[in-house]
Amino acid sequence: MADPASYRPQAGEIPTNPGVYRFRDPHGRVIYVGKAKSLRSRLNSYFANPAGLLPKTHAMVHTASSVEWTVVGSELESLQLEYTWIKEYKPRFNVVFRDDKTYPYLALTMSEKLPRVQVMRGDRRKGTRYFGPYTAGAIRETMDTLLRVFPVRSCSAGVLKRAQASGRPCLLGYIDKCSAPCVGRVTPEEHRALAEDFCAFMGGEAKRFITKLEKQMADAVGTLDYERAARLRDDIAALRKVFERNAVVLADDTDADVFALHEDELEAAVQVFHVRGGRIRGQRGWVVEKVEDATTPDLVEHLLQQVYGDDGDSHGRLPREVLVPVEPSNAAELTEWLGGLRGAKVDVRVPQRGDKAALMSTVRENAEHALKLHKTRRAGDLTVRSQALQELQEALDLPVALLRIECFDVSHVQGTNVVASMVVVEDGLPKKSEYRKFSVTGAAAADDTAAMHDVLTRRFRHYLQDKSAQSEASALPGHQAALEAAADAAVLDTTTAAPRAKFAYPPNLVVVDGGKPQVNAAARALADLGIEDVYVVGLAKRLEEVWLPDSDFPVILPRTSQGLYLLQRIRDEAHRFAITFHRQKRGKAMTVSALDGVPGLGESKRKALLTHFGSVKGVKAATAAELTAAKGIGPSLANAIVAHFSGDDTAGDALPAVNMATGEIIET
Structure with a gap:
């Protein structure tokens, strides 16, 4: 250190x-x-x-x-x-606020021609409107109920394309849970209007829609159209069920996020209640480790930065009011920044009395329970991870702490489609954003040891190149001035980010899947590159032996060792990642299509044809002039496609792009 x-x-x-x-x-x-x-x-x-x-x-x-x-x-x-x-x-x-659980959101992809409603988790996407968060059970029930009144498309892109190509809607279209824009029951404009109504209802305008349906029901009764009146009655009941699910806690026009936290010397738990239209629409929680002696106002400032920084301006997700337990640091600047994200004024304040203060007390109680639960659950995990890393370091007699471990595995079938995987573990936890896949070809694919040597050489050659590039950049005159200039530019333009080197951070330990031959091949690759500060071990599957380079005997860890268990988990993850990549590559290689064999027709143009005509059968039926309407298809290539099919009258039906590995039809 x-x-x-x-x-x-x-x-x-x-x-x-x-x-x-x-x-x-x-x-x-x-x-x-x-x-x-x-x-x-x-x-x-x-x-x-x-x-x-x-x-x-x-x-x-x-x-x-x-x-x-x-x-x-x-x-x-x-x-x-x-x-x-x-x-x-x-x-x-x-400081990183990590969710104490993963909450789903009800989302509408308004950027698509035919918006889709679906349950989404994870990162926010541009052009998508989000409502929630909800609990997993409540969101499914809410979505199913609302589709009765607002039959917006909820099918995947693949189902939509198949319905458009066949001219028949999916099951939801037959049971009136979808307006079936795929087959022209409604126009794209009418379908978008349904999606907008869905968003308006979820945004707090429920009473407007219920009142409108009640008037329509009365009109239907007046004209003796009792069947339509009965359907409207059921629709009204469905909307009321969704609308009344949450208790009224504040005035109907209140849109606010209510934050509270409970902390000790090392950690803090945060809870937020999302109030829309006076009702609690969702709840979310985070737990954070304190890195420095941060005060509560500092934590609140960082919290609001992270919660609203990514998607605060995304279609009104940032409410008019943000209620916090204490005034954040730099309150004036933070309020100005949030107002810029929302495009309108945001009131950040501490409630002192009344219903909002009472709700704040409830949220604070939830934060207190969340921190207790987090400490109970995490105590064992932290202890076990620390014990595993310490046992491994001591058993291998390594002079450095194992902050980062990388594991490599090779996968193939009888020497064909050879691939390799690299998985990364930091502080005992997987870091999937830094996983890598390698394709191995040529002489390196001869056997496992050659493949392992090739993959390690490529990985650490990238590391040396990235390291050299950074060293050269730092040695340039005016490097600090350039950094400050770039930083000043980042203040003015936060939409761009400098590219980061992919392999610039080396591991403390490399684990290879295999025994003595694979370990020696990996060590030889590092030695050839002149890398001496990265340690290598191998884990053999048969007896779970740990091999060190140039050692005649393995290190035997006890079967109950947490260090051995950690190595096994890393090895199994690398194996899973390699197998997945290998199956993808093998399946792609075994895909047969009626369009294969057309001179000059590559993969991108084949996809363009299938996208334009919907299937191989549609391509086969098209004339040369019609084929040129597809992207990238010129007159000569169109004539070649027509000639290809004229020589095989059954090509479009007999070979409809079948994946021979799974038997699935891919492109029809």
Whole structure:
């Protein structure tokens, strides 16, 4: 671990202006981003007596090897730049609010020609309107009920294309849970109007629709159309069921997010109730580890940054009111920033009395219970992970902590379609964003050892190239000025991010799936590249032996060892990832299509034809002039396609693009 004194700036070097600072590790990766009203005061606090630092802050300053800063003109600019760099670099030591559970949202893809309603989780998508979050059971019931009144498309893109090609709707179209725009029952404009009504109802305009349906029901009764009146009566009951599911807690025109938190010295739990139209529409929770001695106002500021930074301006998801337990740091700048995201004023305030204060108390009680539950569940996980990493380090006699482990596996069938996988584990947890896949060809595909040598060589050659590129960039004259200029540009334009090197961060330990031959091949690849600070082991499947390079005997870990269990989990994950990639590649290679064999017709043009005509049968029936309407198809290629099918009258029916591995029809 680095000594903070080795990179501490000299007295007087740090300015007293407001700005943003970054700590980097020995490999150049940003591990912490922060902002300060006075850079000198804040940065000097990190180099004080280590005994006075919090455990995670102590780990951060000893993991870092350098610190740099950028001066900005105002606290609002520092807020914007800090948020931009946190999203770009994803520093491992920054405050990250992790959901205590995964909540689904009801979403409508309004950017599509035929909007689709569906249940979605994970990252927000541009052009999609979200409602919630809900519990898993409630959201399915809500969606099923509303489709009776607002029959918006809910099928996948594949089902939609098949219905359009066949001229027959899916089951939902037959049972009136979909208006079937795929077969022309309604126009795209009429279907979009249904989607807009769906959004309006979910956005709090329920009474308007219920009143409208009640009037229509009365008119139907007046004209003695009792069948239509009965359908409208059932629709009204369905809407009321959704509308009345949540109890009224505030005035009908109240749209607010109510945040509360409960914290101790090391962690804090946050809960938020989403109130729309005076009703609690959803609930969400986070748990955060404190990296430094952050105050409650600091936590609230970071919380609002992360919650609204990605999607605060996405179709009104940011409400008019944000109720918080304490006034956040830089409240004026934060309010101005949120107002810019929403496009209208946002009131960030602390409720003092009345119904909103009472609701805040309820949310705070939920946060208290959430922190207790989190500590109960996580205590065992943290202990086991730490024990596994420590046991592994001691058993292998390694001088460094195993902060990052990479595991490699090779997969093939009798030497064909050879592929390899790389999975990454940091702090005992998988980091799927850094998983990699490799295709192995040529002489390297001769056997497992050659493939392993090739894959390790390629992975660490990329690492050396990325490292060299960073070193050259840092050695250029005016490098710090360039960094500050780029940072200033990032303040003005937060929509762009500099490309990050994919292999710039090396592991402490490489695990290969195999025994002595595979381990020696991997060690030889590292030695050929001159890499000496990465350790290699192999895990043999037969007896779960751990092999070290150039060793005649394996290391035998006890069957109850948490270190062995960790290695097994990493190996199995690498095997799963490799097998998945291999099956994809093998299935693609075994796909047979009636369009194969047409001179000059590649994969992209074949897809363009199938997209345009809907199936191979449609392509076969088209004339040369009609074929040229597809993207990328010229007159000569169109004539070649016609000639191809004229020589085989059954080609479009006998070979409709079948995946021979699974027997599924792919393209018809």
